[in-house]
Amino acid sequence: MGNLPTIHVITPTYSRPVQKAELTRLSNTLLHVPNLHWILVEDSQRRTPLVTHLLQESGLNYTHLNVETPRNYKLRGDTRDPRIPRGTMQRNLALRWLRETFNKNNSLPGVVYFADDDNTYSLDLFEEMRNTRKVSVWPVAFVGGLRYESPKVNAAGKVYGWKTVFDPHRPFAIDMAGFSVNLRLILQRPQAYFKLRGVKGGYQESSLLRELVTLNDLEPKADNCTKILVWHTRTEKPVLVNEGKKGFTDPNVEI
Numbered sequence: 001m002g003n004l005p006t007i008h009v010i011t012p013t014y015s016r017p018v019q020k021a022e023l024t025r026l027s028n029t030l031l032h033v034p035n036l037h038w039i040l041v042e043d044s045q046r047r048t049p050l051v052t053h054l055l056q057e058s059g060l061n062y063t064h065l066n067v068e069t070p071r072n073y074k075l076r077g078d079t080r081d082p083r084i085p086r087g088t089m090q091r092n093l094a095l096r097w098l099r100e101t102f103n104k105n106n107s108l109p110g111v112v113y114f115a116d117d118d119n120t121y122s123l124d125l126f127e128e129m130r131n132t133r134k135v136s137v138w139p140v141a142f143v144g145g146l147r148y149e150s151p152k153v154n155a156a157g158k159v160y161g162w163k164t165v166f167d168p169h170r171p172f173a174i175d176m177a178g179f180s181v182n183l184r185l186i187l188q189r190p191q192a193y194f195k196l197r198g199v200k201g202g203y204q205e206s207s208l209l210r211e212l213v214t215l216n217d218l219e220p221k222a223d224n225c226t227k228i229l230v231w232h233t234r235t236e237k238p239v240l241v242n243e244g245k246k247g248f249t250d251p252n253v254e255i
Contacts, residue, residue, distance in 0.1 A: 005109035012090030041090035110183030
């Protein structure tokens with residue numbers, strides 16, 4: 001691919017009935033993106049056969065990691081609860097892997113993107129982010145109780161604030177799917193991680209980004225943040241009330 005920057009896509013995942021369906025959908029999207037490296041991190045004590053087989057059959061360039069979030073760290077859905085949001089330890093492990101794998105003076109161009117497995121992604125998004133100099137940003141649909149949240153961009157093409165209802169005065173009031181980071185910046189700022197403690201709900205993104213850039217450094221993409229290229233869709237939780245009844249589905253069949 002010559003000097004085409006590699007996109008390192010970090011995806012935390014956990015076991016649930018729709019896990020394989022969501023990972024299959026995401027992997028089918030990523031297959032169409034050239035020069036991409038998928039870092040899939042399981043919230044598990046060990047790498048599971050389901051995810052291992054899916055990656056082996058995906059046709060993608062991938063790295064398979066795992067770290068289990070301790071039970072006492074898991075969020076209970078209450079914003080006042082100090083426990084960490086799902087995926088935090090998994091994203092941090094992926095950041096550590098990148099720093100241990102690539103030299104901070106490495107000249108190979110790359111971009112880091114946090115792509116959860118329950119979102120829908122336009123292929124255009126990946127080409128938008130590929131030439132990120134520091135941190136690129138764009139809108140995300142179906143978050144914060146809105147049709148979309150977005151950076152505010154002025155006539156000069158600079159980000160000056162955030163279109164969001166929830167705490168718009170956050171340093172970076174943006175969804176996890178709404179930004180990408182230049183790999184070299186990640187490598188040169190080893191202190192930049194998602195904080196595990198002392199971070200209010202909705203501030204995880206800010207806890208990382210404030211260690212990397214200022215508001216003035218942000219690079220608006222998606223036609224100055226006027227186009228939607230990623231949707232926080234989520235898969236409907238399946239109704240499995242008849243599972244376990246004798247003579248019905250085989251529990252050994254992987255779904």
